[in-house]
Amino acid sequence: IKNIGVFTSGGDAPGMNASLYAIIKAASLKNITITGIWQGYDGMVDASFTHLHPKNLAPHVHQGGTIIKTSRSPRFLTLKGRIKAAKNLKKAKIDALIAIGGDGTFRGLMALKEICDIPTIGIPGTIDNDMMGTDYTLGFDSAVNTAINAIDNIRDTAESHNRIFLVEVMGRDSGYIAINSGLCTAADGILIPESKKDQVLLLNKLQHFKNRESLIIVVAEGDETGAIVMAEKIKAINKKVDVRITILGHIQRGGNPTAFDRLLGIRLGVAALDEVLKGTTNVMAGLLNNKITFTPFEKVVKQHKVQTELKELVELFSR
Numbered sequence: 001i002k003n004i005g006v007f008t009s010g011g012d013a014p015g016m017n018a019s020l021y022a023i024i025k026a027a028s029l030k031n032i033t034i035t036g037i038w039q040g041y042d043g044m045v046d047a048s049f050t051h052l053h054p055k056n057l058a059p060h061v062h063q064g065g066t067i068i069k070t071s072r073s074p075r076f077l078t079l080k081g082r083i084k085a086a087k088n089l090k091k092a093k094i095d096a097l098i099a100i101g102g103d104g105t106f107r108g109l110m111a112l113k114e115i116c117d118i119p120t121i122g123i124p125g126t127i128d129n130d131m132m133g134t135d136y137t138l139g140f141d142s143a144v145n146t147a148i149n150a151i152d153n154i155r156d157t158a159e160s161h162n163r164i165f166l167v168e169v170m171g172r173d174s175g176y177i178a179i180n181s182g183l184c185t186a187a188d189g190i191l192i193p194e195s196k197k198d199q200v201l202l203l204n205k206l207q208h209f210k211n212r213e214s215l216i217i218v219v220a221e222g223d224e225t226g227a228i229v230m231a232e233k234i235k236a237i238n239k240k241v242d243v244r245i246t247i248l249g250h251i252q253r254g255g256n257p258t259a260f261d262r263l264l265g266i267r268l269g270v271a272a273l274d275e276v277l278k279g280t281t282n283v284m285a286g287l288l289n290n291k292i293t294f295t296p297f298e299k300v301v302k303q304h305k306v307q308t309e310l311k312e313l314v315e316l317f318s319r
């Protein structure tokens with residue numbers, strides 16, 4: 001293996017640049033060429049390639065996003081698109097791939113394997129943290145910290161009035177960001193997609209709300225209702241309350257990666273490079289109990305990881 005193609009795909013996440021930097025730096029010390037593939041699978045289909053040197057990445061380690069860009073690529077979902085991508089990889093003499101992305105990205109690598117026999121390794125990059133095979137995904141810690149800072153600001157104004165603040169955080173299928181940011185900000189309620197009980201507990205509590213204090217409720221975007229509908233439900237049971245909604249949205253995706261995410265990106269990047277050079281294929285590098293592990297893509301994409309260990313705390317906080 002002399003030339004490794006590297007790309008970022010799916011949703012961007014803080015820490016991707018740090019991981020790219022580590023891969024390129026470690027590769028340069030082993031005289032391996034790193035070819036950057038622009039914009040995820042779209043760049044593979046279009047043969048949009050570039051050579052990457054550590055000096056290209058070092059100034060971006062502290063930044064969120066991904067400097068080689070990312071995409072959701074409908075063309076790669078078609079066999080025609082994948083055949084084109086495989087031909088382009090061959091032509092560019094790329095003989096292994098490292099992808100930073102979510103489970104969709106790894107499904108893509110599994111599909112590519114059917115027509116192209118080069119080793120592929122994945123690095124988990126998604127702020128949602130709901131991937132099997134790793135305790136943490138790149139970007140999760142940064143996104144939680146961003147959400148916490150925003151909720152802390154809302155707390156200041158909340159304490160000056162008697163209102164209910166609903167803060168919607170990211171997590172289409174996953175309550176990780178809501179649970180962790182909600183616990184860290186002493187939220188009065190945390191609503192997550194994985195639970196139906198949480199809404200019932202909260203609405204019971206709000207029936208007796210006397211409008212003489214402020215409450216902060218953190219709602220995952222993928223919760224049964226989301227913040228907007230939840231506000232209507234609250235108003236339906238208690239007309240007197242003043243409900244305010246803040247949807248944090250893409251603020252949570254950007255921003256400088258935390259030390260944790262940078263180090264995670266660096267550790268997983270170097271480990272992925274070493275492993276792909278051994279010829280290992282179709283596995284994701286992850287961190288389980290603070291040890292680097294490699295889990296087959298089939299296992300990673302089978303189901304989403306659910307945060308169970310803090311469930312009791314979440315219920316306690318919703319009472």
Ligand code: ADP
Nearest residue numbers: 010011072073076101102103104105107108111
């Ligand atoms: P993420 O990697 O963050 O989960 P997506 O689900 O959007 O993001 O997946 C990223 C890209 O991976 C998709 O836009 C598509 O090009 C490719 N992909 C996803 N699933 C498959 C699949 N089953 N077969 C081929 N390519 C896929």
